[in-house]
Structures are given as structure tokens and as C-alpha cells.
Amino acid sequence: MGKRSAALVGFTEWAPERKWKNPMFSLEACAQLAAEALEDAGIEKGAVDGLVTGSLQESPLFAPLALAEYLKIRTNFSELVDIGGASSAGMIWRAAAAIEIGLCDTVLVLVPSTPPPMESGGEREKMIMPPYLMGDAWGSPQGQYDIPYGLVAAAPSFAMVATRYMDQYGVMPEQLAKIAVDERNSALKNPKAIFKDKPISIDDVLSSPMVSDPVHLLEMVMPCFGGGAVVLTNAERAKTTKHRPVFLSGYGESISHKTVSYMEDLSVTPAKPAADKAFGMAGLERSDIDLCSFYDCFTITVLATLEDAGFVKKGQGGRFVEEHDLSFAGDFPLNTHGGQLGMGQGGSAGGLSHVIDAITQLQGRAEDRQLAKADKAYVTGVGGLMASNVGLVMEGA
């Protein structure tokens, strides 16, 4: 048995939206998220002595300090995590580790992703900003060796991984497309999903516009605003919370690069070392897992994770996807919330949606998409340009 000293005990998640009805600053969003997540857990604010977040728009420096001050919480542990889309999953294990070593008792993981209010009379800037992900600062390798060649945003990077995968292992476009279709089938049962009313077929995916070969529009996430929060606490306090505590029994993280250009082998992702570490810590086998929730910025990310995290033999992911139903109703439930592909990517909170999918299932709160058996889950985060990978093994108490 793995670690059983830190538990995820409550959460809140805002439905991703293209246009946010109630604009607010990051600190304001954090306050609302904190109130909702603590209410869900049944924990008093006074118990919180740890804060973990990402960068905050209106406090580009000293974000954890600004957060402690705004929420009026005296912390024994605070952290800013900056590993791209894997940040949310990375926040979860850092919070758990701080609890395990006794630095703190109860941690709020806060991931706001709302647009700030407009000044009165002001208009939102309509200027089109090139998507350089702030890699264009002077001295940044990206600005010198990648951006001038059109390697920007995320699509061409993941597309080059897909090109290589298809060439090396004969993965078919239909197989990648089916991942988006199965996730959409779960999204249809998630009231928070942006695509909850729109079923799709493999033909729909393959006939959607080609964005960056071989990636079609319906194989990419819809960028949205959103927000989410999770409360973690020690095993003792977890007994007093409202829902079934979910222990984080193993975790791993692996990073070797930021930009795909410098990835050693494009068809071997850092999902492998992260998963090996996480399962080793938990003392579990892949076959023990009831539910997978994998970071899904693109369909190829899910396929590569299935293989590299050790659920499917290398090179057989395409066939596996074809032969199994990945929806909540299927024989290999994966991203039962619809994934980011089906739910929309609520900004940086998109990566928290997989964590929350697993907690929701393990706490038996998934309603129409609840799995019959949901005791053990494996969750991943992927960040950068197919770069950082975080793996989390979760077990219901």
C-alpha cells in the first residue's frame, strides 16, 4: 500500500466558457474558489495553512504572498508551480508532499483562469497577439531558433509528435479521431461541458479543418475561461470531511525540455518515468486502476500517454483505442468528464479538470456518468510543448 497520509477532500470547478459573464481579477477568483472548495470539503478556513497556485495576472511577482494576504491566511507552506499544463497536477502532489512531511495540515490548491474586469468605458484589446507563450524574451532560445520558423503555440509541436507516431507505428487518423469521439460521448453527460449538446462522429473529426497536419480542429481543445480548486488535508482531518476522502498514494514528475525540438525521441514521452515513479510509490499495478484521466490538449497526447504510462504496449495504442470504448460507459473509462477536448479548456484550470474527474468518480458524485466501480484512478498532466509530465495515483478511502 502506498502513502495514506494526504487526502483530496473537496473541490470546486467552474464550467469552462468562451465568454465569461462575471469578469474578476485572479485574487478575487481565488477567494471565491477557496470559499466554494472549503464548503464542499466541510473544512473551516482557519484550518488552512498551505496555499499553492500558478501565476496570478495582477501579481506577476510574489504571487503566493499576495494570495496569503488577500485571503488572510498565515501559511506554513506556499508554492507557485510553473510547469505548463502539468502545473495543476504538479500542485496536487506538492501539496500532498508538504502535508506528508508535516510542514502543514491543510492546503488549498487554487487555479483561477478568469478575465479581469474592464475599466469603465474601456474596450477589450482586439489586437491579435502572436501566440509566443512569452518565449520571445531576449535571450530565450525559442525566440531565436523556433518562433521565426512558425513553431508557436502548441499545435505544431504536438502535430510533429503525431506525424512521427503515425510514421513509426502506423497509427491511423481514424484511431486518433476516435479518442475525441469517445471523450465527447462522456461530455454529453457532463452538465459543465461546453460541448454537452453536440455528439460527434469519426467522420466529423476527420472532416473538420486541418489545422497543422495531421491535427484536425476537433482534435484540439477549445480555449476557454474557467477556474478550479481542490482542498487537501491530513489523514486525521480527512475523517471529518463531508465526502469520501481520496488519498494520493503515489506520484511522479518528469521534465527534460520545454520545446519539442529538443525532445530526445518524439515518440517516447516523459509519461513513462512519471508513471513508473507514481505506481512504484503506490505499490499498485496498472491493472488495479478503475479510471484514467489523462491530460488531453490533443488526441495524440492521450494515445502517447496510454502507451508511455504503461497501460498499453508501445506501438499498440492505435489499435487499443479502436477496440475499446473510452467513454464513461465503456470498458476502459478515460476522461469521464469529457476531457478538455469535450469539456473545453478552462485556461490553466484545464489541467485540474482531470484531477477533479478522478475525485468526482472516487467520491461517487459523477451522477449520470458514475462508474460502477471507482476506487483507484490514474491522473496525468502534460505541459510545455510535449514536455513536462506529472502522474498521480489516487485511491478512495
Place this chain on the structure above:
Amino acid sequence: MRVEQPFAENGRPIPRRTPTSAPYFDAARDGRLSLQKCPRDGFFFYPRNRCPDCLQDDWSWQDVSGRGTVYSYTVDRVGLDPTQRERLPLVVALVELDEGPRLTTNIVGCAADAVTIGMPVEVTFEDLGQETLIHFRPQSQPQSKPQS
């Protein structure tokens, strides 16, 4: 968010050289592809103040053959960078040089749909005024021995 990337007169993004990378861009302006070579670990890319393998600084600049193969590629069909929209379809590729290192580039001189993994390519340069970009095109003649 502020954009720091410099742009050529035609609106295309260009590299902003640093003291460390200047010899790389100077060589490109002369029509040469020049990389740093560590006496222990061989060629590395991109330019750094120290070899990324051993972290020593006794490397030297050496010209390479400019030949290699396409390691992977994609075709941008929509202009993910709006400043590159006039170049569509734009082939973004990783080329593995015969000397080992891999670099990000564009494949030019052939139809976008003609590019394949493993395709032999050779370096070609595009002068954008302030800086020169390093592209690759299909090899025009059979593979010969690298000059160095």
C-alpha cells in the same frame, strides 16, 4: 502581454541575437551553417555558453555539411502565427543533421505535401534584412562526404 520578438520589414518574426549566438547568425549571413563542437561530446545545438553535456566551455565553432534528413514535420494550414500567414501552407520541421544535432526549420523548395519523414535535405538561407533564416530544401545531388 508585451511582444519582445523583433520583426523584419516584411512583418516576419526574426531572431534577436545575443553575444553567445552572434557567431551562429554571422555564419548564416555568410551562407554557412556553423555549430559549436565540444571536444568530448561533439556538436550541440542551440548555441550555449557551455556544452550541455559536460558544462565545460572549451567548445569551438565549426562549419557543418548542411545536410540531413527530416526527423518530423507538420504543415501549418491556418497561420497559427498571424505574422506568417502569407507563407501558408508552411512546413515546420525538425531536421536531423548528418553531424547529429536536430534543429527547427522550414522545408522550402518543394510542395508541402511532398515532404516525408527521412527525406534527405540540405541547408538554404533566406535573407530577411536584419537577420538570415536557416531553411532546408530537398537535396539537389547525391549525398557527398561532409566538407569538414
